[in-house]
Amino acid sequence: MRLFCFLFVLCVGVNFASADPTHPNKIKVVIDAGHGGIDTGAKSNSILEKQIVADVSSHLKELCSDKNVEIVLLRPDDEFISLKDRISEIEALSPDLVISLHANYSKDRDRNGVEVFVADNEFTAKSSYFGTKILESFKRKDFKTSTLQSANFFLLKNLNCPAVTVELGFLSNAEDMKYLNSEFGQKFLAMQIASSLDL
Ligand SMILES: [Zn+2]
Numbered sequence: 001m002r003l004f005c006f007l008f009v010l011c012v013g014v015n016f017a018s019a020d021p022t023h024p025n026k027i028k029v030v031i032d033a034g035h036g037g038i039d040t041g042a043k044s045n046s047i048l049e050k051q052i053v054a055d056v057s058s059h060l061k062e063l064c065s066d067k068n069v070e071i072v073l074l075r076p077d078d079e080f081i082s083l084k085d086r087i088s089e090i091e092a093l094s095p096d097l098v099i100s101l102h103a104n105y106s107k108d109r110d111r112n113g114v115e116v117f118v119a120d121n122e123f124t125a126k127s128s129y130f131g132t133k134i135l136e137s138f139k140r141k142d143f144k145t146s147t148l149q150s151a152n153f154f155l156l157k158n159l160n161c162p163a164v165t166v167e168l169g170f171l172s173n174a175e176d177m178k179y180l181n182s183e184f185g186q187k188f189l190a191m192q193i194a195s196s197l198d199l
Pocket residue numbers: 034035041042049101102103
């Protein structure tokens with residue numbers, strides 16, 4: 001059964017057609033940096049989730065400039081965008097994939113690592129294909145990861161395209177903070193996601 005699921009995900013995953021005839025394999029990926037403006041997201045002292053995810057988004061755009069991937073940043077600035085507005089702005093872009101970036105916080109300070117979520121909808125197979133690739137690229141670097149998780153988050157569930165939510169680590173964990181709160185670490189996190197976008 002496991003092998004079947006793996007093969008299924010593998011097969012649907014390679015079936016992407018580009019809208020750009022000069023770059024037949026080019027895909028459009030929207031990066032949805034979570035929170036923004038008055039919505040800071042999780043925080044640890046003065047370190048804010050909204051800033052971390054915006055920084056990782058910018059690194060990701062830079063890293064993908066030579067790839068067969070067009071990255072569109074949904075929130076390049078520190079502004080509040082409601083979830084409903086995010087959905088309509090994303091759908092106007094008709095992306096092949098949406099990556100929603102967040103950072104976690106837990107009362108259990110030992111909890112750490114990257115978590116990836118997909119919704120249970122008609123795009124689950126394609127979303128899972130990318131979600132699995134993202135987790136695998138972190139695993140290859142011996143980074144702590146959970147298994148791909150299903151969650152009907154409002155944004156994931158209501159988007160009309162494949163989408164994943166990536167929780168980049170825990171602001172409440174000292175080891176994760178070395179990555180979340182440093183330029184080196186943020187580039188590392190962005191690099192693992194960028195490497196998973198090679199089709
Ligand atoms: Zn968040």
